[in-house]
Amino acid sequence: MATDHSVRIPIFIKLATLSILLIFLVISTISFSILNKQRKQFVSQLINLGESMIRIAANNAPDKLLGEEGLALFQLVNDIAENDQVVYALITDENNIMKAHSKIEEVNKVYSPPRNITFLKEANDVRVSSFIHRGEEILLFERPLMYRKLKVGDVHLAISQKNILRNIRDAKISILVLTAITITLGLLLSLGLSRYFSSPIMRLLESTKALGMGNFDHRVSIRRNDELGDLGSAFNKMAEDLALKEKIKDSFGRYVTPEIVDMILANPDNEWMKGSEVEATVLFVDIRGFTTLSEDKEPEIIVELLNDYFPRVTDIVVKHGGHINKFVGDAAMAVFGTPVPNPQHAEAAVRAALDIQKEIARLDPEKKLEDVGIQVGIGINSGAMIAGNLGSRRRMEYTVIGDNVNVASRLTSRAKAGETLISRQTYELIEDKDSLRIEKRRMMPLKGRKMKIAVFNVLGLEEDQNGDGMQEAVQK
Numbered sequence: 489m490a491t492d493h494s495v496r497i498p499i500f501i502k503l504a505t506l507s508i509l510l511i512f513l514v515i516s517t518i519s520f521s522i523l524n525k526q527r528k529q530f531v532s533q534l535i536n537l538g539e540s541m542i543r544i545a546a547n548n549a550p551d552k553l554l555g556e557e558g559l560a561l562f563q564l565v566n567d568i569a570e571n572d573q574v575v576y577a578l579i580t581d582e583n584n585i586m587k588a589h590s591k592i593e594e595v596n597k598v599y600s601p602p603r604n605i606t607f608l609k610e611a612n613d614v615r616v617s618s619f620i621h622r623g624e625e626i627l628l629f630e631r632p633l634m635y636r637k638l639k640v641g642d643v644h645l646a647i648s649q650k651n652i653l654r655n656i657r658d659a660k661i662s663i664l665v666l667t668a669i670t671i672t673l674g675l676l677l678s679l680g681l682s683r684y685f686s687s688p689i690m691r692l693l694e695s696t697k698a699l700g701m702g703n704f705d706h707r708v709s710i711r712r713n714d715e716l717g718d719l720g721s722a723f724n725k726m727a728e729d730l731a732l733k734e735k736i737k738d739s740f741g742r743y744v745t746p747e748i749v750d751m752i753l754a755n756p757d758n759e760w761m762k763g764s765e766v767e768a769t770v771l772f773v774d775i776r777g778f779t780t781l782s783e784d785k786e787p788e789i790i791v792e793l794l795n796d797y798f799p800r801v802t803d804i805v806v807k808h809g810g811h812i813n814k815f816v817g818d819a820a821m822a823v824f825g826t827p828v829p830n831p832q833h834a835e836a837a838v839r840a841a842l843d844i845q846k847e848i849a850r851l852d853p854e855k856k857l858e859d860v861g862i863q864v865g866i867g868i869n870s871g872a873m874i875a876g877n878l879g880s881r882r883r884m885e886y887t888v889i890g891d892n893v894n895v896a897s898r899l900t901s902r903a904k905a906g907e908t909l910i911s912r913q914t915y916e917l918i919e920d921k922d923s924l925r926i927e928k929r930r931m932m933p934l935k936g937r938k939m940k941i942a943v944f945n946v947l948g949l950e951e952d953q954n955g956d957g958m959q960e961a962v963q964k
Contacts, residue, residue, distance in 0.1 A: 507678035508671055515670060519663040523656055530652040531627075534573070538629040538647045539614050541568050541577075545643045549579050550635040553587060558595075561588035568645065575626055575646040579633070582641055599644070602628065625649050692723060704731035763876030768825035769837040769914060770873070770893050771810070772900035773801055773844055773866045778818040781862070794818065797862065800847050808840035809833075813887055819900070823888055826875045834870045834917035838924065838946055841866045841908045849906070863906055867899030870914040898934040899943065912942040923950055 545568060552560040565577040569590035578589040580599045589595050602619040605628065609616050617628045626646050633641040688710045698706035704727055710720030775781070775797070782790050801820050802812050810824040810833075822840070825833030848864050873890035892913070899909045909929075918924065925947040931940035 503681070504675060504678040507681075508675055511671055511674040512667065515663075515667045519660075519667070523659055523663070526659065527652065527656055530655065531649070534627060534647060534649065534652065535616060537571075537573075538616070538627060538645055539612075541571070541574075542614060542629045542631050542643055542645045543612075544568070545577070545579070545645070546631045546633055549588075549643055550633045550640055553579060553581060553633060553641050554635060556587075558587065562592070562595075564588065565590050571647075573647050573651055575621070575648050577645045578643070580642050580644070582639065584642075587641070602626075602646075621646075688720065692720070695723060695727075699727060699730065704728075704734060763874050765872055766826045766875045766888070767833075767871065768823055768873055768875065768888060769833040769868060769870040769917075770888060770896040771805070771822040771824070771837045771841060771866065771868045772896050773820050773822070773841070773864050774900050774903075775818040776863050776865055776905040778862075793862065797848075797851070800851065801844055804843045804847060805840050808836045808843070810836060810840060814885070823875075826888065827886070832919065834868075834914045835919060837868050837870075838908070838910060838914065838918060841868060842946065842948060845906060845908060865900055865903030865905060866908040867896050867901070867903050867910075868908065868914050869893070869896035869899060869911040870917050894936065895934065895941065898936065901935070902932060902943075908946040910944050910946055912944070915942075915944045924948075925950055 545564060548564055549561060551557075552564065561579055565579060565588045568574060568577045574590070576590045578586050578594065578599065580586050584599050586594055586597050586599050602621065605617045605619045607615075607617050608627075613631050615630045617630070619626055619628060626648055629645040629647070631643055632639045633643060691708050691710060695706055695708040707724045707727065708720050710717050797818075798815060798820060801822075805812055805822040808824070809828065809830050810822045811828070813821045813823045815821075822837070824830060824837045824840075830836060844864065844866065848862065851862070869892050871890075871892035873888045873892050875886075875888045877884050877886050878889070879885050895911055899911065903909045910926075915921075915926065927945045927947055929943040929945055932943045933940045
């Protein structure tokens with residue numbers, strides 16, 4: 489038997505954990521949303537600052553650049569670079585030579601733009617980009633220098649986002665501290681609430697186990713004026729109903745099949761028992777020569793034989809989705825497709841019949857040791873029939889009636905020992921005919937019917953024939 493080695497976690501721990509996760513998720517979502525919004529605002533403000541500074545430079549630089557006023561240009565970029573967020577500022581001429589730079593040693597060198605520039609936006613002749621320098625994201629502002637609609641150079645301004653990142657980092661630390669405090673308080677509160685709710689649930693669990701073990705007299709005690717108290721009362725009422733239902737089912741189930749018992753208990757108004765036309769398959773199985781067999785055998789032997797024979801037939805029918813409708817002497821009537829619907833009711837009945845023949849063939853040698861060997865004939869028919877509750881107020885029976893039921897019964901009478909006869913209606917409903925070995929018989933008259941009907945004898949499964957052939961080849 490397999491053992492479950494998974495770790496069992498109490499429900500109050502799960503509830504507390506869930507509460508903490510929810511608190512963390514809410515705080516994280518709100519915090520990161522605020523931080524993201526603040527970052528966008530800071531960046532937007534920084535971009536506005538950069539655009540203002542580069543416009544000032546662009547408005548004052550053209551005259552000085554054309555007049556080759558190097559000192560004035562240097563003073564201009566130096567004034568801009570005094571802002572602690574500015575990484576560098578420079579002015580180039582039409583030949584891309586840096587005529588002024590916040591770093592004096594770069595003057596008169598050819599300007600090389602930074603690598604891996606990412607374009608952000610462009611408005612009013614100001615181009616805004618970003619690039620990474622020494623692990624830091626830098627905003628780059630560029631604008632052409634125009635003199636009477638003639639471009640005479642460019643101004644470049646690089647601004648660091650270091651201050652923004654520092655502010656964001658400080659805000660994150662504050663949020664983490666606040667989150668830790670909130671989670672600690674939430675954990676204590678969650679543990680208390682979880683214990684408050686999990687305690688009655690544990691008592692319900694213990695009561696459920698008691699009911700599962702058949703102790704329907706067990707009751708749960710939850711003295712609370714809330715939904716859990718209502719649940720405890722409902723649970724006790726359920727236990728009382730289950731006790732009564734089990735007694736009814738145990739007694740009633742001795743007389744009808746479990747499917748019918750379940751349907752009666754589920755629908756006490758008996759609306760489902762009203763007669764209705766259904767498509768189903770009926771199977772009759774009858775012991776051949778039972779009357780002769782009974783003549784010279786003790787009643788105890790016959791009863792023991794039937795008590796061994798009927799359970800085997802019943803188990804096979806149930807296995808294939810049908811139910812035993814009734815036992816009449818040595819015959820059994822099984823129905824497939826009602827009251828439990830089954831679109832493949834015809835094939836299910838045929839396969840059940842083959843399994844019954846196999847089981848009886850296996851049982852026969854055992855019983856022959858006691859000189860009571862048996863064989864059966866089986867008849868199957870499908871089609872429309874009336875299903876419902878028949879009888880009187882004192883004795884009711886769920887069954888099926890109709891001409892198609894009678895045909896199945898008549899086919900059983902014509903079936904020899906070991907034969908399984910089916911009608912054309914059943915044959916045509918079988919989808920997987922290739923898996924069966926079926927022999928077509930001649931048109932056969934049936935008692936009580938004017939017209940002959942087409943009859944088929946089901947010999948067995950194709951796989952059984954292949955298996956037998958392989959076994960014979962091995963023996964040879």
